[in-house]
Amino acid sequence: MTNTALxxxxxxxxxxxDRPFYVHTAGPGGVTDVAVDPSGDVHVLVRRDPLVDxxxxxxxxxxxxxxxxxxxxxxxxxxxxxxxxxxxxxLFIVDRDxxxxxxxxxxxxxxxxxxxxxPLSPFNHPTAVAFAPDGTIYxxxxxxxxxxxxFAPDGTxxxxxxxxxxxxxxxxxxHAVWVLPDGRVVVVDRENDRLQVFSPEGAFIEIxxxxxxxxxxxxxxxxxxxxxxxxxxxxxLSPRGERLGRCxxxxxxxxxxxxxAAGNLYLAEPSPSRVTRMVPV
Numbered sequence: 001m002t003n004t005a006l007x008x009x010x011x012x013x014x015x016x017x018d019r020p021f022y023v024h025t026a027g028p029g030g031v032t033d034v035a036v037d038p039s040g041d042v043h044v045l046v047r048r049d050p051l052v053d054x055x056x057x058x059x060x061x062x063x064x065x066x067x068x069x070x071x072x073x074x075x076x077x078x079x080x081x082x083x084x085x086x087x088x089x090x091l092f093i094v095d096r097d098x099x100x101x102x103x104x105x106x107x108x109x110x111x112x113x114x115x116x117x118x119p120l121s122p123f124n125h126p127t128a129v130a131f132a133p134d135g136t137i138y139x140x141x142x143x144x145x146x147x148x149x150x151f152a153p154d155g156t157x158x159x160x161x162x163x164x165x166x167x168x169x170x171x172x173x174x175h176a177v178w179v180l181p182d183g184r185v186v187v188v189d190r191e192n193d194r195l196q197v198f199s200p201e202g203a204f205i206e207i208x209x210x211x212x213x214x215x216x217x218x219x220x221x222x223x224x225x226x227x228x229x230x231x232x233x234x235x236x237l238s239p240r241g242e243r244l245g246r247c248x249x250x251x252x253x254x255x256x257x258x259x260x261a262a263g264n265l266y267l268a269e270p271s272p273s274r275v276t277r278m279v280p281v
Contacts, residue, residue, distance in 0.1 A: 007281065010226075011236045011245030013263075014281050019250075021266065021277035026071050027056035029080075030270040033216070033256030037085040040064045040260055044268065044275055045083045045093065048074070059083070059093070059104075064260070066277075072107040082128040082176065082216070082256060092129040092137075099123040101139060113139065113155050122149055122160065128176040128216070132183055132200060140174040140187060148174060148187060148202065161202035166192050169204040176216045180239060181223050188214045188227070195227065197241070208241040218257045218265075226265060228254040234267070250276050 006017040022044055024031050029046040036042050044060040058073030058080050073080075079097035086092060090110065093102045099119050103111040115121035125143035132138065135153035147162040162171050172191035179185055183200040186208075195208040195217070213230035220226075223239035232253040236245040249267060254276070256268035265278040 006249075008247040008249050008278070009245065010234065010247045010278075013245075015247075015249070015265070015278035016281050017249050018277040018279060020272075020274035021066050022060065022062060022275040024060060024273045026060065026068075027074075029056055029058075030273040031255075031268045031275060032080055032270055033082045033258075034266045034268040034275050035083050035085040035091065035256075035258045036260045036266065037089050037091070038087065039089065041069065042066070042258075042260075042266060042275070043083060043085065043091060045080045045256070046273075047080050047270065048077065059091070061107075070107055073104065076102055076104065076109050081126075084129040084131070085258075086131060087135070094126050094128060094139075096125050096127065096143065099125065101126065101129055111155070113137070113151060120145070122157065127174065128188075130177040130179050130185075132179040132185075133181060134183075136179075136200065138177050138179060138185055140177040142171070142174040142190070146171040146174065148177060148185065148198070150200075150202070159202065161198070168207065169196070169198075171196075175214070178217045178219050178225065180219060180225075181221070182239075186217065186219075186225065188217055190214055195241075206241070208237070210243060211235065213253075215253060216256045218259050220259060220263075226257055226259065228257050228267065234265075249278055 032047040033045040042062040057071035058077035081094040081096035083093040100116040101113040114123045124145035127142035137151040150158040175190035176188040185198045197205040225237040230253045254267035267276045
């Protein structure tokens with residue numbers, strides 16, 4: 001499974017780098033995101049072009065050891081961008097150019113947020129999904145809408161915030177979103193080279209800098225954040241935004257990141273098309 005074993009330091013923790021943990025060879029498309037569900041299964045999202053990749057898989061579902069359990073979703077997802085595992089195990093998959101978040105359970109569609117193929121209802125090329133501890137859903141709407149949308153656990157809209165710009169509370173491209181254990185919402189503002197922090201209702205709190213085109217972020221149970229960027233680098237932040245460590249576990253930038261209960265980190269690399277795993281040692 002592992003061709004090259006390396007060791008990196010991220011803060012006080014050292015990791016063995018399993019590169020690759022998974023290589024996507026089942027049809028065209030590059031790996032674009034990864035999510036670990038509550039059972040420990042690892043779901044790899046593969047970017048697809050509907051004009052080129054019709055019929056190809058959109059999701060590779062793996063067991064914790066990286067063995068393929070299922071290849072699915074080619075008939076559900078046209079333009080795969082990001083995916084997130086909900087606390088109940090459902091997958092929320094951003095179908096970017098179809099302006100929809102597709103909700104899947106097992107290998108079946110069970111719902112969605114937004115009107116498919118209808119821009120500004122409310123999404124306009126959305127990017128990512130995150131869940132608050134109380135089940136509130138946040139969607140970053142980055143490529144053309146420059147907003148964060150907030151939904152009740154049943155999908156009822158609760159409001160939106162943001163506009164185009166580089167000032168506090170403004171976005172150039174809100175490319176990813178995460179909710180900390182205390183409810184603060186952290187947004188990757190990619191083209192502004194920063195993270196922005198908000199209250200659960202969208203009130204601006206502060207800006208965290210020190211990134212070059214940040215791409216994605218994932219948070220552990222202690223509220224620490226792991227942020228990927230185009231350096232390529234992986235940065236570890238405290239819950240207050242202090243930098244605790246930085247390393248280079250991938251050759252090219254990781255477009256997505258996730259983690260599991262054992263402390264393993266998973267990095268989605270579009271080029272080459274694979275997932276790298278970081279194992280604590």
